[in-house]
Amino acid sequence: MFVSESPATLSQRRSHPPAGLLPPRRRVVPADLAARVRPVSTAASRLLALPGPLVPLFPDGALRRGGTTLVTGVPGRGASTLALALLASASAGAGWCASVGLTDPGVVAVAELGLDLRRVVFVPHPTAGWADAAAELLDGVDVVLVCPPGRVRPTVARHLVARARERQSALVVLVERPGNWPVGPDAVLTVTAAEWHGIGQGHGHLRGRRAEVQVTGRRPAGRPVSRTLWLPSGTGALADVTPDGVALSPPVPA
Numbered sequence: 001m002f003v004s005e006s007p008a009t010l011s012q013r014r015s016h017p018p019a020g021l022l023p024p025r026r027r028v029v030p031a032d033l034a035a036r037v038r039p040v041s042t043a044a045s046r047l048l049a050l051p052g053p054l055v056p057l058f059p060d061g062a063l064r065r066g067g068t069t070l071v072t073g074v075p076g077r078g079a080s081t082l083a084l085a086l087l088a089s090a091s092a093g094a095g096w097c098a099s100v101g102l103t104d105p106g107v108v109a110v111a112e113l114g115l116d117l118r119r120v121v122f123v124p125h126p127t128a129g130w131a132d133a134a135a136e137l138l139d140g141v142d143v144v145l146v147c148p149p150g151r152v153r154p155t156v157a158r159h160l161v162a163r164a165r166e167r168q169s170a171l172v173v174l175v176e177r178p179g180n181w182p183v184g185p186d187a188v189l190t191v192t193a194a195e196w197h198g199i200g201q202g203h204g205h206l207r208g209r210r211a212e213v214q215v216t217g218r219r220p221a222g223r224p225v226s227r228t229l230w231l232p233s234g235t236g237a238l239a240d241v242t243p244d245g246v247a248l249s250p251p252v253p254a
Contacts, residue, residue: 073191112236
């Protein structure tokens with residue numbers, strides 16, 4: 001589900017709202033979405049599943065509701081792919097997810113990562129209203145991925161962190177540099193190195209992007225944890241790298 005208009009644009013069109021959108025100020029989701037998909041925070045549902053290759057990077061082996069995860073990396077190294085992969089299992093497991101500010105994510109690539117496109121709300125161009133869009137979506141979905149356009153003001157970051165904690169949604173923030181997000185997250189995932197494989201001397205096909213991912217932060221104990229992943233593999237999915245460098249294919253969903 002794509003929402004192409006910014007909250008400001010929607011506000012200007014309150015008198016003639018598009019079908020499926022609420023008329024109140026700054027609404028960016030379908031009229032009944034927040035009511036239908038609001039997370040239920042029971043003891044059994046405070047953890048959100050992750051794709052298998054990412055499980056060892058998190059102390060709980062899952063995303064924790066109410067927590068904030070920061071994903072950083074130089075453009076082109078796979079940070080966007082990694083951030084989207086954090087949403088895959090939640091959407092495939094009947095949860096609802098949202099992406100705010102990530103332009104042109106590539107529908108085919110997103111689907112190959114394992115996201116259920118029927119359960120993901122995309123707001124690729126929120127312009128100046130990105131924080132309002134993210135805050136609103138945190139009210140009604142399980143995981144919100146936000147890609148701010150630059151350095152975030154501390155008051156804005158604190159508001160979104162508090163909103164995620166209050167609403168028991170998981171917040172994933174994608175930035176190029178950790179300093180762009182001024183509030184300490186629960187975990188920081190950094191793509192430290194990446195290299196495409198499969199192209200020879202002017203021939204061959206891309207087989208996948210091999211990347212080094214390191215996790216630090218408040219929740220992980222001890223020294224940083226690193227893992228080598230295909231980001232993505234030749235199938236388009238996230239995969240472990242075996243000792244011989246081959247992608248270990250993830251299980252096919254039932």
